[in-house]
Amino acid sequence: MKPLCIIVGFGTGVGLGVARAFGQAGFQLGLIARNPSKYTGALQSLEEAGINATFEAADVSNEKSLTDAITKFQQSQKVEVLIYNVVSPRYGKPTSLDAEQVVQDFRINVVGALVAAKAVIPNMLSQEHGSILFTGGGWAHYPWDEAASISIGKAGLRSLAFTLSQELANTNVRVALVSIMGQVAPDTPFDPDKIGGAFLAMHRQPKDEYQTEMLFKGA
Structure with missing residues (x-):
């Protein structure tokens, strides 16, 4: 049986690049998106490449919805890799943001990652x-006022990765993040397929070379 990689937040950018990398490495893919019907073309491209993938719909801001989707994938096999690739792309300076919007963004950007991790x-x-x-993202390191909520979310996600990594340090479960330090675009140093390769490399790191964060500055 192929090892299982669950990707929370599948899409046509980084999500597809990560899916290609792990699918070509022999993984069965479990893909989670809010509206899977939007990505039938991307799913077809994976299938045409001989990559096995199935979809579940979930709202990552809803703990039960996300946990149930992950649990369904784990009913048939145990997961070897979980990837949380979700961001609420809300722009705006801090004082322009509604408090409830920031709370909702934090649920998507950070709390959903914790829920997903606890499920596996x-x-x-x-x-x-x-x-x-x-x-992860560069705005965790270099916050930008025009993307205040995203910057807060990426900083929170980075802290979650480091604290989870500390908690699980004496186990064989590793937690890490790939922080993308530039704008994702095809046929550039930040091509989604190159980023997917970075995720696969993180998974394959020998234990004595583990790093909690990779700063992806292009390839």
Whole structure:
């Protein structure tokens, strides 16, 4: 049976690049998106490349919805890799933001990652291996006032990755993030397929070379 990689936040950008990388490496893919019907073309391209993938719909801001989707994938096999690739793309300076909007963004950008991680950690611990990887961003390091909520979210996600990594340090479950330090675009150093390769490289790192964060500055 192929190892399972669950990608929360599949789309036509980084999500597709990550899916290609892990699919070509022999993984069965479990893809989660709010509206899977939007990505039938992307799914077809994976299938044409001989990559096995199935979809579940979920609202990442809803704990039960996200947990249920991840649980469905784990009913048939245990997950080896979880990737959380979600961001609420709300722009605006801090004082222009509504408080409830920021709370909702934080649920999507950070809390959803924790919910997803908690849904797979028990199985990963029982099988004594697994990788939990988050999509980080440069705004965690260099906050931008025009993207205040995203900057807050990426900083929170980075802190979550580091604290989870500390908690699980004495296990064979590793937690890390790939922080994309530039604008994602095809046929550039930040091509989604190149980013997908970085995620796969993080998963394959030997334990004595583990790093909690990779700053992806282009390839």
